[in-house]
Amino acid sequence: MSTDNTTQPESFGENSRRALTNPLLQRALTIATVKATSARSVAVTHVGPANWEQLRDRAHAIKKHTIENLDFYLEKFAGNVERLGGKVYWAQTADDACKYVAELAQRRGVQEIVKSKSMMSEEIGLNHALEDAGIKPIETDLGEYIVQLANERPSHINMPAIHKTRSDVADLFAEKLGVERTEEIAEMTALARRVLRARFAEAQMGVTGVNYAIADTGTIVLVENEGNIRLTTSLPRIHVAIMGIEKVIPNLQDLDVFLLLLSRSASGQKMCSYVSLLTGARSSQDEEGPDEFHVVLVDNGRVEMLSDKQLRESLYCIRCGACLNVCPVYRKIGGHAYGWVYPGPIGAVLTPQMIGLDRATSLPFASSLCGACGDVCPVKIKLPDMLLHLRQRINDNGHIKTKARKRDRLERLSFKFWAMAMKTSRRYRYVACFGRLVQALIRKRNANGSVSLRVPQWSDTRDFPPLARRSFREQWRDRSH
Amino acid sequence: MKVSIFITCLVDQLYPQVGMAMANLLTRLRVEVTFNEEQTCCGQPAFNSGYHPEARSVAEQMLRLFARELESTDYIVAPSGSCVTMIRKYPELFADNAELKLQAEYVRQRLYELSHFLVEVLGVEDVGSEFEGRVTYHDSCHLLRELGVSRPPRKLINAVRGVEFVELDDAEVCCGFGGTFSVKHPEISAAIAAEKVACIERSRADAVVACDASCLMQIGGMLSRKGSAIRTLHLAELLASPVSK
Numbered sequence: 005m006s007t008d009n010t011t012q013p014e015s016f017g018e019n020s021r022r023a024l025t026n027p028l029l030q031r032a033l034t035i036a037t038v039k040a041t042s043a044r045s046v047a048v049t050h051v052g053p054a055n056w057e058q059l060r061d062r063a064h065a066i067k068k069h070t071i072e073n074l075d076f077y078l079e080k081f082a083g084n085v086e087r088l089g090g091k092v093y094w095a096q097t098a099d100d101a102c103k104y105v106a107e108l109a110q111r112r113g114v115q116e117i118v119k120s121k122s123m124m125s126e127e128i129g130l131n132h133a134l135e136d137a138g139i140k141p142i143e144t145d146l147g148e149y150i151v152q153l154a155n156e157r158p159s160h161i162n163m164p165a166i167h168k169t170r171s172d173v174a175d176l177f178a179e180k181l182g183v184e185r186t187e188e189i190a191e192m193t194a195l196a197r198r199v200l201r202a203r204f205a206e207a208q209m210g211v212t213g214v215n216y217a218i219a220d221t222g223t224i225v226l227v228e229n230e231g232n233i234r235l236t237t238s239l240p241r242i243h244v245a246i247m248g249i250e251k252v253i254p255n256l257q258d259l260d261v262f263l264l265l266l267s268r269s270a271s272g273q274k275m276c277s278y279v280s281l282l283t284g285a286r287s288s289q290d291e292e293g294p295d296e297f298h299v300v301l302v303d304n305g306r307v308e309m310l311s312d313k314q315l316r317e318s319l320y321c322i323r324c325g326a327c328l329n330v331c332p333v334y335r336k337i338g339g340h341a342y343g344w345v346y347p348g349p350i351g352a353v354l355t356p357q358m359i360g361l362d363r364a365t366s367l368p369f370a371s372s373l374c375g376a377c378g379d380v381c382p383v384k385i386k387l388p389d390m391l392l393h394l395r396q397r398i399n400d401n402g403h404i405k406t407k408a409r410k411r412d413r414l415e416r417l418s419f420k421f422w423a424m425a426m427k428t429s430r431r432y433r434y435v436a437c438f439g440r441l442v443q444a445l446i447r448k449r450n451a452n453g454s455v456s457l458r459v460p461q462w463s464d465t466r467d468f469p470p471l472a473r474r475s476f477r478e479q480w481r482d483r484s485h
Numbered sequence: 486m487k488v489s490i491f492i493t494c495l496v497d498q499l500y501p502q503v504g505m506a507m508a509n510l511l512t513r514l515r516v517e518v519t520f521n522e523e524q525t526c527c528g529q530p531a532f533n534s535g536y537h538p539e540a541r542s543v544a545e546q547m548l549r550l551f552a553r554e555l556e557s558t559d560y561i562v563a564p565s566g567s568c569v570t571m572i573r574k575y576p577e578l579f580a581d582n583a584e585l586k587l588q589a590e591y592v593r594q595r596l597y598e599l600s601h602f603l604v605e606v607l608g609v610e611d612v613g614s615e616f617e618g619r620v621t622y623h624d625s626c627h628l629l630r631e632l633g634v635s636r637p638p639r640k641l642i643n644a645v646r647g648v649e650f651v652e653l654d655d656a657e658v659c660c661g662f663g664g665t666f667s668v669k670h671p672e673i674s675a676a677i678a679a680e681k682v683a684c685i686e687r688s689r690a691d692a693v694v695a696c697d698a699s700c701l702m703q704i705g706g707m708l709s710r711k712g713s714a715i716r717t718l719h720l721a722e723l724l725a726s727p728v729s730k
């Protein structure tokens with residue numbers, strides 16, 4: 005996990021309230037998410053909605069097939085990497101993965117590592133582990149670099165510094181890099197580039213994530229816009245790629261489908277500026293490239309996710325971030341409110357599976373179930389269904405201790421009562437009658453003269469209408485007689 | 486044609502005029518309307534909050550009621566995309582009970598949300614109503630995304646005499662209600678509603694129309710808190726408004 009541990013999934017309520025009262029964050033979130041969603045819509049229109057649906061179906065089918073035959077494709081991929089002179093390490097846990105990278109660096113006398121953006125490295129807390137081992141990790145993606153300088157955690161899957169405004173970054177650069185403050189974006193990026201180029205020139209080891217791993221050829225595929233991944237994978241003499249085991253796909257034809265979907269879903273781009281296909285370590289005929297190529301295959305709970313029929317599809321995710329951009333909740337609270345590595349709807353599904361249901365009970369409820377996430381997902385993950393399923397699982401596990409234990413018990417009781425009341429129309433009518441009697445106690449007059457009810461958790465922010473003097477069924481009865 | 490109407494609990498208790506409008510409208514369109522007073526709630530509040538046993542116990546009696554109703558009527562029609570979506574999930578909810586599942590699948594085929602029913606089944610777009618003013622439309626999430634209904638309500642609104650229809654910016658973005666979400670996370674829910682209301686205000690509409698009372702409660706609650714003069718109208722109310730000559 006990154007060094008920013010100020011938020012936790014179980015303090016979701018506080019986290020989100022903090023986000024809602026931060027006007028700069030609100031502005032930054034609106035600008036970035038609106039831009040990304042409208043660019044995506046334009047891109048989908050260009051492809052044609054019917055073609056887009058076909059691509060999504062195809063991607064879903066490929067993922068389904070690969071995940072259901074994961075052992076076969078992983079072994080094939082690993083075999084090919086090794087045949088081409090690469091090293092493969094199977095890491096069962098986050099610690100295993102971190103330890104492998106840190107020890108490798110120590111053995112090779114590496115003190116500084118250039119890193120490209122990787123959600124997997126966030127998930128396993130690689131930077132922290134490297135620092136503990138006396139190795140300095142340097143993020144080279146501009147957004148990640150900003151987040152690292154600020155000692156924070158990325159707040160979006162592919163726009164890590166989405167929560168920062170231009171002015172925030174100007175302050176940060178002036179403070180941390182000891183330069184004169186400027187808000188000129190060109191100057192700021194040029195500055196970051198100068199600093200990072202110097203690090204690239206010295207670096208002995210580069211660490212990247214993986215977008216896709218091709219089983220057939222042992223190739224890893226990396227997609228980016230800045231070119232820093234190319235440098236990370238070509239300048240240092242050692243390249244370590246860390247990947248979740250779900251990243252493998254059968255062959256290069258399948259890659260085509262995902263390349264068509266990924267950048268359009270993420271940013272509306274037809275194609276990202278750089279798509280790198282890296283196959284094996286440098287051979288005697290190659291003029292450049294790293295001498296050593298390592299692939300770390302990380303399980304970290306994925307095998308268990310695989311065995312869970314209801315939630316297995318969450319392994320299909322290609323980390324495009326479209327579900328975040330379109331989510332009305334994410335748009336209002338940003339990524340840090342979710343309290344762990346993966347935010348938004350996909351985060352609300354992944355986090356409970358990765359850190360434990362009991363440590364993330366709030367997240368599956370952090371959704372209005374509007375379904376926009378499921379609609380934009382390029383691999384057709386049924387996110388709303390999974391959120392519903394997780395809600396049920398949390399309630400079915402009465403032993404889970406949540407922060408709001410008392411309120412949960414009250415809620416459970418309320419639904420038991422509700423179910424009894426709704427079981428027959430007679431009870432339903434009694435409850436409604438009772439409601440009409442007691443509503444006099446909570447009536448208030450609004451500024452415009454109308455009447456509303458004081459309803460806890462509602463009336464602080466909105467007016468609640470009073471119950472009608474006569475229900476529909478009463479009016480209907482009059483009409484029929 | 487004979488239709489049994491499903492009046493959702495929210496409409497029954499808070500917005501009975503919506504139910505009456507729907508009944509009057511259907512009658513006007515020469516549909517024979519019946520209402521079974523034994524109905525209560527579709528079970529969605531419990532289902533969406535993760536209380537499936539509770540949802541099932543309520544849903545089961547509703548399912549049996551709908552199946553009985555369909556012995557003597559042709560369709561079930563409801564003024565809500567959300568509750569219709571819930572009932573359409575009954576086959577999945579009763580997947581382990583062959584008899585109920587079969588019933589649920591039958592009910593599912595004969596169940597319609599109002600605007601969908603008018604345009605698809607009755608083949609009507611102009612119901613002959615009249616409303617003076619600028620009107621905009623909010624797409625309710627379940628109606629739009631689960632039932633795929635977005636054109637029928639627009640066609641119906643456009644055909645109302647006197648209406649100047651204007652599309653709402655981000656019409657398909659959620660209003661932030663989300664059932665129990667609206668009280669579990671009231672601040673987030675209200676912040677989302679505030680965005681919706683800002684779009685509505687920008688449209689300079691006199692009234693915002695939707696096909697779900699729940700969205701209208703959320704949007705209306707925010708408009709009312711702001712002291713706005715913009716009205717919220719259920720589609721049924723707009724369509725039942727004075728018949729033009």
